Amino acid sequence: MKVVKFGGSSVASGAQLKKVTEILESDPERTVVVVSAPGKRTADDEKVTDLLIQLGESVDDNHMNGDIYEKVRNRFKEIIDDLDLSDRTLSEITNKIDEGIAMIRGGAANGIDALKACGEDGTALILSAFLSERKHNASYVHPKEAGIFLKDEPGGALVLEESFAHLYELRKKEGILVIPGFFGYTKEGKLITFSRGGSDITGSIVAAGVKADLYENFTDVDSVYCVNPALVKNPKEMKNLTYREMRELSYAGFSVFHDEALIPAFKEKIPVCIKNTNNPEAPGTMIVAEREDTCGDVVGIASDDGFVTIYVSKYLMNREIGFGRRLLHILEDEEVSFEHAPSGIDDMSIILREDVLPSHKEETVVKRIREELQVDTVEIERNMAMIMIVGEGMNQRVGVASKATRAFEKAGVNLEMINQGSSEVSMMFGIHEDGMEKSVQELYKMYFS
Known part of the structure; x- marks a missing residue:
């Protein structure tokens, strides 16, 4: 059937x-x-x-x-x-x-x-x-x-x-x-x-x-x-x-x-x-489910625009137990779903689709983050694009990331965010959306030409 x-x-x-x-x-x-x-x-x-x-x-x-x-x-x-x-x-x-x-x-x-x-x-x-x-x-x-x-x-x-x-x-x-x-x-x-x-x-x-x-x-x-x-x-x-x-x-x-x-x-x-x-x-x-020719190569490059980043910074954030949970709880309260949340010692970025954060909701979210979390900085950056390179076993292949960063350099595009985490299948890059087309073209040359 x-x-x-x-x-x-x-x-x-x-x-x-x-x-x-x-x-x-x-x-x-x-x-x-x-x-x-x-x-x-x-x-x-x-x-x-x-x-x-x-x-x-x-x-x-x-x-x-x-x-x-x-x-x-x-x-x-x-x-x-x-x-x-x-x-x-x-x-x-x-x-x-x-x-x-x-x-x-x-x-x-x-x-x-x-x-x-x-x-x-x-x-x-x-x-x-x-x-x-x-x-x-x-x-x-x-x-x-x-x-x-x-x-x-x-x-x-x-x-x-x-x-x-x-x-x-x-x-x-x-x-x-x-x-x-x-x-x-x-x-x-x-x-x-x-x-x-x-x-x-x-x-x-x-x-x-x-x-x-x-x-x-x-x-x-x-x-x-x-x-x-x-x-x-x-x-x-x-x-x-x-x-x-x-x-x-x-x-x-x-x-x-x-x-x-x-x-x-x-x-x-x-x-x-x-x-x-x-x-x-x-x-x-x-x-x-599985294919035999998996060798860690990049098999595809995907790209999409229409993202927004909420950047939050607070000194000694890493020492504050429950900070990330409380930040995400504010988004949950306001019925805002997030896509990615890369973080550092004193800062954290939340990547969202633009359509889940209209301007009236943005004001409420920013106000609550400032007042409830007492942060040093909270900034909203719109007009972001995400580019993803994909391939099974990619994280075990030497040089995949360096090729990507060279491609962005050739495209003359600044990287705002890199996110791989525990994924064995993909690596994601955040850039301003006006550089998306050129970046994808350079990545294609790097991995497929």
Whole structure:
């Protein structure tokens, strides 16, 4: 049994869904399918999820943006017409969109989630109807019916362990099962969504639940590249990666995979293959628990901007028992999650995503740190970027760090932070974001040219 997930570009149009159907027809083991919402058809197109968010934000008691509503409806209509499906499918999707709007107007806390979920739900309804038209035994499986139960957490839902037992029951169903990604339900029946890009998480959860032999994630690239192709021309392809390497790369900016997506597959030791919907014969990139060719080399370079640093300094900080705990407790109190916390004898830096520390919250956090911890210095630095070099066993390879620092020197970029800690897989560097592109290019030359 293979679980197959198709991303937004793979389901963006009727033509793409025909390719999806051919891929499913080419391998009878591809019996469970997870789909995203329709993505961009061209570079200047809009994703359906973005349109649904805009629509939800425009809704009030007496008004909504009718133009956006029609845009969403017409995207689905174009796909349905291209596949020669009946208007019944469009009516079903439209009803779900209307229900989401009604929930927002009714003040439901999860109204916007219900509306956003219509993208994935619509794709699943269309694909299952098209497969049935092609005389396949295919069925749409709602996430609640599948047993995808979630815990509502800030920043995105988390799967409950009991979901996996429910999902295993899907093995008893015959034919091709089509499941919408991105959302599930609490035990109380409330619809909630994963964080953005969460269809990857659904696919991994379903693969783990049914104990699939392989989880195939179809996107729009032949394989994973060792660096962002937008920053380096014709970068090297990676044919094999470990779960840990892919997790680190995804977290640090690789857009191929949601950074939380591999965890369920990792726990069940299910191999993952990233493939191209537009070139399904290409071997793709295999992600496995272990690989034989691990020799401590750098396999990938990831980069991302949009970080902020809270720098705190206090003389004899190292002698003050509980200082770090109390600092992090202030962030917990203010519902601010952190990414990294490198420290010295008298100072400590907290690395955060910018979106978790808006200006009004920044003032509160800084004030509390000053007053409660009696620090000498507290400074906020925005517009930071993080660059990560990744490779299994890298910490046992002599000269990896020196190559990196030489690359930053050649790029003329000052290092604000270096963080490796106990990781055997990655080393992270913090810089100002205006030096990110040049730094990545020099790192690529150093490790791959």
